[in-house]
Amino acid sequence: MKVEVAMQKLKEKGYKYTQKREKILEIFTKVNGYLSVKDVYKKIKQDYPTISLNTVYLNLSFFEEAEILETTDLNGEKVYRFSCEDQHHHHIICTECGKVKAINICPMDAIYGNPPGFTITGHKFEIYGCCDECNK
């Protein structure tokens, strides 16, 4: 997803345009992987040294709400990445740096209907590993 498209999406949801929001999205376009709140905070501080950590928290939540970013849990920490809604897929994730690679298999294809006693609301399939860079 391009930054402009994401910002447009945000606008449609009633959120205002701000330079900082644009910058946050820009950061995600440059990274092929998950970033923690602190990661984003450190990066955006280079351009906006006075930005508040709270602002980063808030905006990442808004982006998640607007389905611009998607999240997962890495080592007990919430991490974010650009959402790719174009096609449903899963990821292999480097547990060291958060880098991801798409997997075009969805195990839900083999699940038909709801198991007795449960109503399915979602699922998660993630493969964890170590990328070659982190392996060195």
Place this chain on the structure above:
Amino acid sequence: MKVEVAMQKLKEKGYKYTQKREKILEIFTKVNGYLSVKDVYKKIKQDYPTISLNTVYLNLSFFEEAEILETTDLNGEKVYRFSCEDQHHHHIICTECGKVKAINICPMDAIYGNPPGFTITGHKFEIYGCCDECNK
């Protein structure tokens, strides 16, 4: 896994026997699902009112290390359940109460070797839902 077997396993790893540890394991045998640290703390307090929350944290970590309990993340909180190593499987989890049901499909069966650039170290496949009791 029976409590005795688990305690034996713990002993083999060099941990001592204590009543509190046995009680914690007992709690897990009575529950078919994930429990948070606080859940366990509340339950064991009925028998050992002076037990420290820290002790629960420590012991759950030891149990995880000894592969007696397994963990996942539910709503950003670490939760524990009895590990069933007998056969590899996955779960459908009630996001309300943590109740689980086994699924006998493993998506890793369809993954051959390591994707280029990554060394696989683990995986997670979980289906989320709402159990009938919580749906009421």
Place this chain on the structure above:
DNA sequence: TTTTAAATAATAATAAATACTATTTATTTC
């Protein structure tokens, strides 16, 4: 340009998890 409603900064408050230390207890050795 004025208005106003949202965004932000700064700070405080929560909550989960970990760290530390003195005391107690399970197990070993005699």
Place this chain on the structure above:
DNA sequence: GAAATAAATAGTATTTATTATTATTTAAAA
């Protein structure tokens, strides 16, 4: 069985992620 010792525990403090609060600033509308 008693003494020694190494681990377990309680109690407390600390750290860290996250959320809440409030005054100020700013984007967008009138």
